[in-house]
Amino acid sequence: MTDVVIIDYNVIKVGEHWDKSLSDLIFEASYPLIKKYGNDEIKALYIGNMLSEFANIQSNLGAYAADILGLFDIDAFHVNCAEASSSAAIYQAILAIKSGRYDVVLAGGVEKMTDLLYRKAIEGLSLALNADLVRMTGLNLASIAGIMTKEYIKRYNVTKEMITSISVQDHKNAVNSPHAQYKYEITIDQAINAPPIADPLTIYDVTSISDGGAFLILASREYAEERNLPYIEVLGVGMAINTLSVVDRNDILEFKATTKACEKALSEASINISDIDVYEINDDFSITGILSLEALGVFGKGEAAKNVYEGKTALTSNKPVNTFGGLKARGHPVGATGAYQTAEVCMQLMNKAGSNQVSNVKYGLIQNYGGLDSVAVVMILGKGDLNA
């Protein structure tokens, strides 16, 4: 089967783009890549997006994006895996190239959330969970994360500060992240004493509403080598599912889908988790970042919060996590997040991370999930051939 590589990426600054529509974001995020690699080359596009029907009254996004880009002779797909839409879109692109059907594919995601008022956006995110469960209880995602936070604190005898420290770390990393939404530091005290969202979570434990778009060009290795294009290698991908009815899981603190997806990806890449040099993980809530690290096997059960708090995942550590601010500070335009994470790992591997550059990066991992780990995608990228 063909080897798949990533040859380029483009990201928009994440923020509240009141003046930009969904189509503006699609165009802005993807057109520079189309222009660079030419209309004729790109044979398929995969656009990840979670909420366009709910927020922007627009469906049929595959055709919509192709229409915007003036690409009518291509295969175009809208991929919706909730907040994991764009990593799933990238996965689809990988499979498509691996099959040999295409040489070059555009894949990524776009999300325009600010067309919704805050409460409505929160309601939109709950669409990823089991609808009957949401409707019979009136729950939202944050309240489940709040419950998980309390259970984690009780079970492992840690403090709330330790869990929230992952958000503090995210904000620190975002200061020099050009495309981040919130480029300022926060202190633990600020985070703990901030207004409540879903007690004990405050505004600094949960991601905000964001607009954004990010795309990548994936290709076969032959295509890249024939044209002397520098590339990053896709070494492994995995995906897995867990029940949307979080209360029917055997343990609400276990992200089993992430664990299985990671095992598959590591196995395909023939490496161990300890070989990973940089991690972009799904911390839509401070607790889910912690639980994701444990599910990936970066730390043992109950150990992640303490380790993050002690700086073991800082930019300068040997397990740097969310090097551009993560979901909390770089932002979480849900259907586009996976593409941002992937682009960020590429930046690290291509030595284009600026002040946030981690040294000696050989392998990078992306973990992106939807609906509190009901669907999880893990990708492992490696330094390919950067000498073009």
Place this chain on the structure above:
Amino acid sequence: MRSNSKTGICGYGAYIPTQILESQSIADVWQRPITPIKAKRFAYIDEDTITIAYEAARIAIESSGVPREKIGAIFIGSESKPYAVKPSGTVLADALGIPRTTLAADFEFACKAGTEAIQTVMGLVSSNMIEYGLAIGADTAQGRPGDDLEFTAAAGGAAFIIGSASNGVIGIFEASVSYVSDTPDFWRRSGEKYPKHLHRFTGDPAYFNHTINAVKLLFENYGYSVSDFDYAVFHQPNSKFPQKVAQILGFKKEQITPGLLSPIIGNTYSASSLLGLAATLDIAKPGERILLASFGSGAGSDAMSILVTDLINERRPRRKVRDYIAKGLIRDYSIYVKSRDKLFT
């Protein structure tokens, strides 16, 4: 009225909300003198007549031991039914697992709608049209802000499973009467949120006239006298009326005390006399006889005599009226106003 075959109560259940509003809170806001009612119970923001009826009915069905499949009617008497058109009974039937083949209707006769429901079920059971029926009185009374009745307008529910006396009952309905006339003491026009009343006119020409006449009718037609009864339960719009009517009829204070709840829970409208009955059944002994006389504005009174049987000791509900009264959460006027939907536009 006396039926050909006797019917009785197979089981009963009560429900009183946890939310308490003390009269002092109302008096403070409206700068009015406080009434003899100390406090009232009100429905929380997510309670209504249907939810209250459900809780009472659930306990009644459990304590009766009657299989749900055999219940053939659900009648709810209320002045605050949530829908003008849509029967409360079908929600209860689905919620309680009562079969699709049931009769379900909402009854209205102001505060005596619950006893109307009881009498109708008695008729259906004794004619063998149904084997068991559920009669409920439940209300979330609407108190007009600043009005005298705001002190007393309360919420509660009481449910009774009625079946043939030969099937095993805890209380036999020996006889019942109704006494009604067109009387404008208290009413609510369709579409209006709050009722209106004619103050002192609600006393002698309405409450006392009909209650006393109904009881006298029961005594005359069936040969009862005061001394035949161990307890009397009256409709309780306030604390004074039931005590006064008891005195006029010749009952002693001890006879009405077990069933006199209004001083601490307020006037639960269609549940008022029925909650009093439930509280009395909670402590009554086999062989004792209870007089029940409800009153509904508009106006009328249903009077009936209930003979307690040996089975009472085996079938008391797991939650008694005094269990509800012993616990509650005291709220202030602002929480009351928010819960009773007076703030929402």
Place this chain on the structure above:
Amino acid sequence: MPEITDWRTRIDRYRFRGYKCLSCGKVYFIKRYICSNCGSTDIKPFDLPRRGKVIAYSIVRQAPDIFKKYEPYPIALIKLENGKLVLSQITDVMVDEMKDGIEVEATFRILYEYGRSGHIVYGTKFKPIID
């Protein structure tokens, strides 16, 4: 129309039912078609116990639109008497009266309504057992 979804799912909400695999006994809160433990499709609804203990609760401060009238409200992870974990709103108490670890019981309540002239949707919540 959401009223139709509400109608289709009403019995489980009204009676507080879960689903049990008749082959291996595993219990689910939300309807399942295939048992994730043994693969059987012999899964039937049953009445869940109506008492339990709050394991952990959080507070919903940004409720879905139809629940807006009631916010903020507590959402609790409850361990029922048979050990099954469920999620439920807690009612009767203000959010600052909530505590972890309290004993609660099931109660039939209004979940939401479609405005003043729309349907009222009922379901099961939990309330503290006050002593």
